[in-house]
Amino acid sequence: MKGHIAKKGNKYYIVVDMKDEAGNRKRKWLSGPNGGFEKKRQAELAMPDILKALHEETFVEPTKKTFGEILKVWLEDKKPTVKYNTWKSYEWLVKTHIIPALGKIQVLKLRPQHIQDFYYKLLEKLSVGSIRKVHVIINDALSREVSWGHIKQNVAQFVKLPSGKKSKFKVLNEEQLKIFLDATKEDQYYEAFEIAASTGMRQSELLALLWTEVDLKRKIASVRQAYTLSEDGGHDFDDTKSDSSERPIALFPHTAEVLEALFAKQQQRQKDNKLYKDSGLVIQTSVGTPLSPRNLMRNFYRILDKIQEEHPDFPRIRFQDLRHTHATLLLKAGIHPKIVQERLGHSSVMVTLDIYSHVLPNLQEAVLKNIGDSITGSSTTELGTSESPTLLE
Structure with a gap:
């Protein structure tokens, strides 16, 4: 395999004489990373490595594709491999943030500095957590280009993610939660x-809960x-967020009583209303159909508005903060983090501990009080603290 330098226009190229799979001779013109070498000397210096790579079949031919073109293909190929909600979040990040900023850059000209900046x-627009998701997208798209032989390396691997505080959430204390639940009792x-406050279910899980999955005797x-977004813009039933999200949750006796009363109420509605179409869902509309998240949120914020009229300092929480409230109150009550993890459906107890680490200092104090005055459980008087300690050399 031989090569020589040839000029075309204002650029220099490496011209290689080679054979195709059928044994026919062909001539291949190879350009530099910017569509041809600016100087002949640059082409001469690059030629030995290129010829060696061609011989070893490791040569990656430069691509003129922009990073935006690559991301669009990546996005479409990703669609059948992830849940629709996840894909929609990818699409939003790609089209709203990544492509406007980096899309016009040729992938071969993309540098770590571009991504870092x-x-x-x-950071002015998104949280650190969202930027991490952006990085996952960019890294995955570039890694695929490397594995497919379109580029030599993934420049995203050299980028350092910005650090920042975790996104904060608000939780209700016991008194505030009672105020909230009392205010909801007149709501449809x-x-x-x-259920959200007493089980820690996600909103999508709550709206998809079937009566066949509720055992009131065993609680x-x-x-x-x-119950998640569907491709037609509506909602449909799908698998849970992850395998660990599928789980049994023990019900408080009061919650079981609330569900018993709800079941009886729905049975009566079905008898009284000929238009009633029982969906088999625990939470449903007055005619038995699935409840849309938007309608639930409308009622949720209406309740908060009413509470804040009487209690101006009441926290302006989100619906998912009921889940955080559930976990926080359990941990403060001394419930083992492993049990809290199982109730929430986290993939591991470390995820739970990381999210609710702010609760742990109080837990440590409680544990130390229960043990005693020392690690052995002995009191200070039993250890003879009145005497000076002996120092070991």
Whole structure:
């Protein structure tokens, strides 16, 4: 395999004489990373490595594709491999943030500095957690280009993610939660708020809970599916967020009583209303159909508005903060983090501990009080603290 340098226009190229799979001779013109070498000397210096790579079949031919073109293909190929909600979040990040900032850059000209500067500018618009998701997208798209032989290396691996504080969430204390639940009792969807606060279910899990998955005798509700966005812009039933999200949740006696009363109420509605179409869901509309998240949120914020009229200092929480409240109150009550993890459906107890680390100092104090005055459980008087300690050399 031989090569020589040839000039075309204002650029220099490496011309290689080679054979195709059929044994026919062909001539291949190879350009530099910017579509041809600016100087002949640059081409001469690059030629030995290129010829060696061609011989070893490791040569990656430069691509003229922009990073935006690569991301669009990546996005479409990703669609059938992830849940629709996840894909929609990818699409939003790609089209709203990544492509406008980096899309016009040729992938071969993309440098770590481009990505690094982009991340720091994103801090003005997105949280650190969202920027991490952006990095996952960029890294995966570039890694695929490397594995497919389109580029030599993934420049995203050299980028340092910006550091920052975790996104904060608000939780209610015991008194505030009682105020909230008391205020929901006159609402059409009171039971939804009770279940969310007492089980820690995600909103999508709560709206997909079936009566067939509730055992009122054993006081257990099993999470098996989720009510999520569908491709037609509406909602549909799908698998839970992850395998660990499928789980049984023990119900408080009061919650079981609330569910018993709700079941009886729905049975009566079915008898009284000929238009009633029972969906088999625990939380449903007055005619038995699935409840849309938007309608639930409308009622949720209406309740908060009413509470804040009487209690101006009441926290302006989000619906998912009922889940955080559930976990925080359990941990403060001394419930083992492993149990809290199982109730929430986290992939591991470390995820739970990381999210609710702010609760742990109080837990440590409680544990130390229960042990005693020392690690052995002995009191200070038993250890003879009146005497000076002996120092070991």
